[in-house]
Amino acid sequence: MKLNRRDFLKTGALAALGLGIYTWQVEPYWLEFVHKRMPVAQLPPALEGKTLLQISDIHVGNRFDPRYLIRSFQEAQALDPDFVVYTGDYVSYEDEEQFAQLAAVLQHTVHGRLGTVGILGNHDYGKNWAEPAVATQITQLLQDAGITVLRNEQTTAAGLTFIGMDDYYGTNFFPEQVMPQHDPDQPSVLLCHNPDVCDLDVWHGYRGWILAGHTHGGQCKPPFLNPPVLPLANERYAAGEIDLYDGRTLYVNRALGCLWPLRFNVRPEITVFKLTSA
Template identity: 30%
Template sequence: MVRLHVQHDQLTPKDWPKGFRLRIVVLADIHACTAWMNVPRIDKIVARANALKPDIVLLLGDYLSGMHLMFKSLPHNHWAESLAQLKAPLGVHAVLGNHDWWEDLQAQARRGGPTMAGNALEEVGIKVYSNEAVRFEKDGHGFWLAGLESQLALLSNRRIPRRGVVGLDDLDGTLAQVTNDEPIVLMAHEPDIFPKVPSRVSVTLSGHTHGGQVRVRDRSPAVPSRYGNQYAYGHVVEDDRHLIVSGGLGYSVLPLRFGVPPEINLIELG
């Protein structure tokens, strides 16, 4: 297994309250399985994340493996119980990813939730956001945490998985729940929503791409995004809007990483 990396980003978004510091740890794309991403491995990731002493922990989806034909998936309660050991004063919060929907045949059949992955997280006390915004306070400053549902949730053709995919995300409805001008941190598993995100949002946090999983000279030959390398990895700034795309922790399609090691993200705002 490639050595775990901690990617540290420090930024002060436009209109961020003076003197307000927020320390966020992000885990994305775990893809739990019995091979490289088993319970002992997840436990080590959790211990490393806790050692960073975050104010809040955000989980950005794809807890389930998309490689079940080659490797056995972990039982949902096993990986969820490991993630339940994450600790932060403001709690642990999650969104779902496309694989959490795609691998759930019952959710696909009824064209909606609940999902097995979502239930597993909720059962261990981790809140799952599906187009929802919730207000928090730290050191006398308020902020909003918003979480979108997957933009690639429902498959219309199981034989051709990426054709006719339907999203369940509702950006406008999610942001409409924010009732004041305090800053917003947005969780969105897939980064392709970013062009639609208004400047009102302080930072958008995404996973999904694995940084392309193979990366040479800051480019990847294949990225699961309609924007290619534009939102493949790292800190992107457009028109004073911030996006951070995690390289993630697990594998998809092939158990291969080159130039983009598995990572935990530490993001310091303010």
């Protein structure tokens, strides 16, 4: 049956409305658990097959439904992970109200049986990423919830070393405080919120996995094309596993939350890594 112009325009309007509802109300809350292998050099035999779960960019605030975040945490808890890492941007900061909102969500914190660590992101530094007092308050809330926050520091849990860089855009980005300390003979995983840091001369020979966030995968991506908007200098680092061709492997998580609840072809993500010997 041939469509007349009115029917064609009506069909197009309905399709556009449906796509808008999907982008606004469906995909931002359609969580995907992405399962990946993580080969780690010098991994202790006792950690073979253990799970490491990455949660990034939850963005607690006034623009996003915290009930979705709590449900997502509860689903992640059911996986009973061995390690959990958080890679920054816990809030979309506007004012001190976000401290109470974050504390409520953190009542449902996902913990690892062997270790739970995190780093800060740019939004955890308040307005214009320039309020260290905001970062200090968020760090305290995270630590109160049982998350070891690494701010240019490293820690070891059950034989696995976690190295944490503070945020690239924040006021405390000093990787030189931690990177010279890393031991290449120890099994390590590095946390770095902004993947652009991979292109800086700050690594001191580090070889291994780098877990990042920040990009949200672009949030909206045309099929088979690159995201049109990315908060990055190096757009190669949009999302997923990226070989840096020097012994480093970058993984960019697509984010659990959003600044604004809009997603298309970029579902929110929690990553579940299975540790294996490299």
